[in-house]
Amino acid sequence: MGQPQQTDGPEAEKPPIRVGMVGYAFMGAAHSQGWRTVGRVFDLPRRPVLAAICGRDGAAVRAAADRYGWAAAETDWRALIARDDVDLVDICTPGDSHAEIALAALAAGKHVLCEKPLANTVAEATAMTRAAEEAETRGQVAMVGFNYRRLPATALARRMVAEGRIGTLRHVRVSYLQDWLVDPQSPLTWRLRKEQAGSGSLGDLGAHIVDLAQYLAGERLAGVSALTETFVRQRPLSGGPGSGLAGEPAAGTGEVTVDDAALFTGRFAGGALASFEATRYATGRKNSLRIELNGERGSLAFDLERLNELAYHDGTEPGTHAGFRRILVTEPDHPYLEAWWPPGHGLGYEHTFVHQARDLVHGIAEGRAPEPSFADGLQVQRVLAAVEESAEKNSVYTPIAG
Amino acid sequence: MGQPQQTDGPEAEKPPIRVGMVGYAFMGAAHSQGWRTVGRVFDLPRRPVLAAICGRDGAAVRAAADRYGWAAAETDWRALIARDDVDLVDICTPGDSHAEIALAALAAGKHVLCEKPLANTVAEATAMTRAAEEAETRGQVAMVGFNYRRLPATALARRMVAEGRIGTLRHVRVSYLQDWLVDPQSPLTWRLRKEQAGSGSLGDLGAHIVDLAQYLAGERLAGVSALTETFVRQRPLSGGPGSGLAGEPAAGTGEVTVDDAALFTGRFAGGALASFEATRYATGRKNSLRIELNGERGSLAFDLERLNELAYHDGTEPGTHAGFRRILVTEPDHPYLEAWWPPGHGLGYEHTFVHQARDLVHGIAEGRAPEPSFADGLQVQRVLAAVEESAEKNSVYTPIAG
Amino acid sequence: MGQPQQTDGPEAEKPPIRVGMVGYAFMGAAHSQGWRTVGRVFDLPRRPVLAAICGRDGAAVRAAADRYGWAAAETDWRALIARDDVDLVDICTPGDSHAEIALAALAAGKHVLCEKPLANTVAEATAMTRAAEEAETRGQVAMVGFNYRRLPATALARRMVAEGRIGTLRHVRVSYLQDWLVDPQSPLTWRLRKEQAGSGSLGDLGAHIVDLAQYLAGERLAGVSALTETFVRQRPLSGGPGSGLAGEPAAGTGEVTVDDAALFTGRFAGGALASFEATRYATGRKNSLRIELNGERGSLAFDLERLNELAYHDGTEPGTHAGFRRILVTEPDHPYLEAWWPPGHGLGYEHTFVHQARDLVHGIAEGRAPEPSFADGLQVQRVLAAVEESAEKNSVYTPIAG
C-alpha cells in the first residue's frame, strides 16, 4: 500500500498575487470565479490569492466572502486598499466610483484591474490614465476589464486580422442587443440613472463593442455620427434597496435619465466604415453581441450567443468552394485553449474572467503593461463622449478627441 | 380509347393583358419568367400575353425575344409604346431612362410597371408620380417593382406586423450586403457611373431596403443621418460594349462616380430607431439582405439568403419556452403559397416576379391602384435624397421631405 | 423609329421533343413547370413542346392542360402513347401503373421519363429495365425521375466527391423527415395503401434518399438491416374521390397497409457505413432531407430545407482555421447555374424539374443513356426490397440482390 503523500508542491512556492476586490454583485461573482479558477487551470508564474473582498453592507459582504472564497471582508474600500496583504485592487463597482477607488489604489502602490467602462467621464478617465502611467514607472500595472477580448474566438479573430487574413478593412458592423427593458413596467434601477451609471446602453453595452471593434480591427475610430433615444422616460420605483439607486427612493415613478438605445456610424482611421448599435429593447435578444469585419481578402464574424464559434470567409479561395466556415474555436492551438478541454468541448461566458486573470497575472509577473490599458479605456471613453456629443448636435459627424 | 381533346378552355377566353417590356438583361430575364409563369400557376382574372420586347441592339433583342418567349421585338421603346397590342409597359432599363419611358407610356394610355429605383432623381420621380396619379383617373395603373415585398416570408412578416404581433416598434435594422466590387481590378460598368445609375449601392441596394423596411414597419422614415464612401475611385475600363457604359470608353481607367457603400441611421415617424447599410464590399456576402424588427411584443427577422424562412420571437410567451422560431414559410395559408408546392418545398428568388405579376394583374383587373405605387417609389427616392444630403452635410440629421 | 421585328429565330428551327405527360397532380404540375421553362432558360439542342397531357377525368385533365399549357388532353394513356405527335412519354402517376405505361411507351418507340420509384416491385422494375435496355439499342432513352440529383448543391457535392475532395468514404447518414401523418385523424389516401403506393415512407421518401446517397457516394449499397413501423393502423376514410383511393370507399375507417416510417442501416460496397431514416411522423419537419458524407479527407452536408447551400469541411486544412463552410451554391460555375441569376439569388424546389428536363433533352439529342437509368431505378428498388425483407426477418442484415 502506498504512503499517503501530502501535497506541498510548486504552487505554494510561487510568489502570490494577493487580490482585494471591491464589489460583490454580478461582476464580483464573475471575477471571483476567475481568480479562484485561473491557477487551477493555467500554468502561472504567480499564485493568485483571494485576499479580501469589500462592500458597504457588512453582512452581505461577509456572506459573499464566504460564498466566493475570499479570506477576509471589508466594508470600506479605503480599508481594503490600506491592507498590506493586498497587491492588486480589482474594482467591480458601478462606474461613478471607479476613478476615486482606482486613483487611491494606484497612489497606494497597488496594481489595479478596473471594470469597464473605465469611468463615467472623459475627465475621470484622463486622470486615471495619467495616474496609471505614472504608477507604471513604479512597476505597477493597471488594466481595464474589457473581458470580451478574452474569448478564444475573439482572440483568434484578432490574431487572424493581425496576420493579414482579411486584408484592407472595409466594413465593421457590430451590435449588442439585449431586451430586459422592453417591458415599460420594469422598475428603475441605478443603471438607468445618469449620476451613477454615466450613460445607459451606451456605457454598458456600447463600451464593450467600441473596445472590441477597435481591438479586432487593430485601429481606432476617427469619428462618429450618432442617434440616441430613451423610449420609456418614467419607470416605477421598486421602493427598496435592491435597485442600487442612490438615496433609495420611495414608491411612485422615477425618471430614466440615460439612453435606452444608441446607434452610431463611424469611420476608422484607415478608412473603413463602421456601424454600432447598443440597445436594451431588442425583444428576444438576450445577450446578442455580433460583430462582422469585411476586408479586401476575407471576412470574420462572431456572435456572443454562440461564443465558441468564429465564422471566417477566405476571399482568396476559388469562389466555387468558398463560403463562411464555422471554426469551432476549441482546438489546442487556439488562444487560451492549451489549458482546457478536448476539441468540441466548449467554454462559457465566465471563462473570459479566468483568461483576464491569466493575462493580468502574466503582465504583473513580467512587469509589462497589460492590454487593454487605462489609455485604451480612456480612448473608448472619448468615443462614447463623441457619440453623446454627436447625438446632442443633430447627429453631426464628430471626430474622436485625443 | 378516348377521343383526343383539343384544349380550348377558360384561359383563352379570359381578356388578355398584353405586355410590352423594355430591356432584356438581368431584370428582363426575370420579368419574362414572371409573365410566362404567372398564369400557369395562379388563377388570374386576366391572361398575360408576352406581346413585345424592346432593346436597342436588334439582333440581341430578337434573340432575347426568341429565348424568353416574346411574340415580337422592337428596337425603339417609342415604337413599343405605340403598338396597339400592348396594354402594359414593363420598364426594365437603367434608372436614367425610367422617367422618359414611363411618362410616354402613361401618356399613351398604357399601364406601367417600372423597375426600382423609380428614377434617378426626386424631380423625375415627382413628375412620374403626378403622371401616374392623373393616369389613374383614366383607369390606368402604375406600379414600381420592389419585388422583395413579394416573397412569402416578407409578406407574412408584413401581415404579422399589421396584426399587432410585435406591438409598438422600437428598432428596425437592415443591411444589404454584396461583394462583387471587392476586387479593385473589377472593371467599371454603367452601375458605377452617376449619370446612368444615379447612385451606387444606395440606389441599387439601399432603395430595396428602404422600401422593405417601411413596408414591413407600416410606417415611414422621418429623417436620416448618413455616411457614404467610395473605396476604389479608379477602375479599369473593359474597353467593350459589355459594360453598358454610355459612350463606350476605350481602355485605361475610369472614375467611379457613385458610392460604394452607404450607411445611415434614422427615425421612423412613430419613434422607432432604424439602421441601414448597403454595400458591394462585404466579402463573402453575395446577396445578403437581412432585416430585423423589434417591437414591444415581439420580433421578426428575415434573411434573403434563406428566403423561405421567417424568424419570429413571441415576446408574450413565458420566457422559459420562448425563443426565435424559424417559420418555414411554405404552408398553404402563407402568402402566395396557395398555388405552389406542398409544405417544405421552397421557392426561389425569381418567384418574386411571378408574384409581382400576379398582384399587378389583379390590380389591373380590379381597377385599383396596386402597391407599391409611384408615390411609394417617390417617397423612397426622397429618403435616398436625404441620405445623400446628410452625407454631404457631415452626416447631419436630415428630415425626409414631402 | 425601328421596324417591328417578328421573332422567327433559332428556337423555332430546333427539332422539337414533343412531350406527352400522364398524370396532372403534384408531379404533373411540377413537370409541366419544368418542360415549360427549360427552353426559356437553357441553351438546348432541341425544343421541348408540351404536346399532350393525359388523365382519367376528362374535365379535370382539360382544365389541367389549359392551366399548365399543354396543347392537347387525353383520357386514356394508351391514346397518348399512340399519338404521332408525342416523342417522349413522361409518367407522373402512382407507382402501380408505372410498369404498364412505361412498357407500352417503350414498345411504341417513345422515349420515357418515369417518376420515382421506378415501380412498386422488383419484378416490374426488372421488366422495365430490360425493355429500356432493348429500346436503347433502337435509339430510345429512358430515365427515372430522381429529381434531387438535379439541385446545384447536390450536383456540386457529387462533383466534389468525384474529385476526391472527401477521400475514402467512412460514413453516410441521411434522413428524410416529413410530418403530415402525425395527426391520427388525417384521412386515408392512396399513398397509405400498399396496392397503389407499393410502400409508404419507404417508397416515397426512402427511394429518394437511397438514390441520392448512392449517387453522391458514387457507389452502391451492399446490404441493409431495417426496422419499419406503422404507428397508426386505422385512419378515417374521406368518403370522396379526393383521396385517390381505388374503389373510392365510403365513410368509416380504413386500414393503413404501408409503413409509416422506415429506419435502416447499411454498408456500402467500399466499406462505408450508412444510416437511413424515412418518416412522415417527424413533427415540425416539413420536407427535411438531410445527408452528410464523411470521408478521410473531408465531409459534405446538405439540407433540402436550405437547398441553395452545401456545407463542406476540408479535412486537409490546418485545424486552426478549419470548419464546415457554407457554400452558397449560386455561383456561375456551379452546376446548372450558368443559366440562372447572379450569385446569392437562390433557386427553389421546382428548378429540379427544369434541370431534369435539360439533362434529358441533352441525353436524347446526343443519343446517350441519361442517368439515372431504369437500371439505376431497379437497383434502388432492390435496396427497398432488401429493406422490406430485413424488416420482415427481424432486421437481419440482408444483402442487396443483383
Added chain:
Amino acid sequence: MGQPQQTDGPEAEKPPIRVGMVGYAFMGAAHSQGWRTVGRVFDLPRRPVLAAICGRDGAAVRAAADRYGWAAAETDWRALIARDDVDLVDICTPGDSHAEIALAALAAGKHVLCEKPLANTVAEATAMTRAAEEAETRGQVAMVGFNYRRLPATALARRMVAEGRIGTLRHVRVSYLQDWLVDPQSPLTWRLRKEQAGSGSLGDLGAHIVDLAQYLAGERLAGVSALTETFVRQRPLSGGPGSGLAGEPAAGTGEVTVDDAALFTGRFAGGALASFEATRYATGRKNSLRIELNGERGSLAFDLERLNELAYHDGTEPGTHAGFRRILVTEPDHPYLEAWWPPGHGLGYEHTFVHQARDLVHGIAEGRAPEPSFADGLQVQRVLAAVEESAEKNSVYTPIAG
C-alpha cells in the same frame, strides 16, 4: 474606516463531504473543476472538500493534486479508500478498473460516483449494482457520471417531455460524432484496446447517447439492431507511456481491438423508433452529440456543440406561425440557472460536472438515491451488450435483457 472582518461564516459550519478521486487525466481535471466550484456557486446543504486524489505515478499525481487543489495524493486506490477523511470515492479511471474500485469503496462504506460507462461488462455492472443497492440500505449513495443529463438544455428537455409537451413519442434520433481517429497514422492508445476500454466508440460515445436518449424519452429501449465497424485495424504504437496502454508496447504497429463506429436502430418500450450512431471518423465533427425527439404534439432537438440552446417545435400551434424555436437556455427559471449568470450569458461543457456535484451533494444530504443510479448504468450496459450481440449476429434484432 471599517473593521477588517475575517470570514468565518456558514460554509465552514456545514458538514463536509470529503471527496477522494481516483484518476487525474481528462475526467480528473473536469471533476476537480466541478468539486472546486460547486459550493462557490450553489447553495448546498453540505460542503464538498477535495480531500485526496489518487494515481499510480507518484510525481504526476502530486503535481495534479497541487494543480487541481486536492489536499493529499495517493498512489494506490486501496489506500485512498482506506482513508478516514474520505466520504465519497469519485472514480475517473478507464472502465476496466471501475468494478474493482467501486466494489471496494462501497464495501468500505463510502459513497461512490463512477464515471461512465459503469463497467466494461454486464457481469461487472450487475455486481456493482447489487453492491450499490445493498449499500443504499446502509445510507450510502452511488451514482454514475452521465454528465450530459446535467446541462440546462437537456434538463429542460427532460422536463418538457415529462410535462407532456411533445406527447406520444414517435421518433428518437441521436448521433455522437467525433473525428480524432480519421487519420490512419493516429497512434494506438488504451481507448483502442478491448481489454482496457471494453469497447470503442460504443462504450465511450454510445453509452452517453443511450443514457441521454432514455433519460429524455423517460422510457427504455426494448431492443436493438446493430452494425459495428473497425475501419483501421492496425495503428502505430507511440512507444511511450503516454498512450496509457497496458504493458507499454514498443514501436511498430498494434491491433485495434475495439469498434471505430457503431450504428444501431431500436424500439422503445412505448413503440417509438430510435436510431443511434457513434463514431470517431466523422471528419470535421469534434464533439457533435445531436438528439431529436419527435412526438405527436411536438419535437425537441439538441446539439452539444451549441449547448446553451434547445430547439422546440410546438405542434399544437397553428401551422401559420409554427416553427422550431431556439430557446436560449439561460433564463433564471431554467434548470441549474438560478445560480449562474444573467440571461444570454452561456455556460460551457465543464458546468456539467459542477451540476453533477450539486445533485450528488443533495442526494447524499437527503439520503436519497441519486439518478442515474448504478441500476441505470447497468441497463445502459445491457443495451451496449445487446448492440454487440446484434452486430455479431448479422444485425438481428436483439431484445435488451433485464
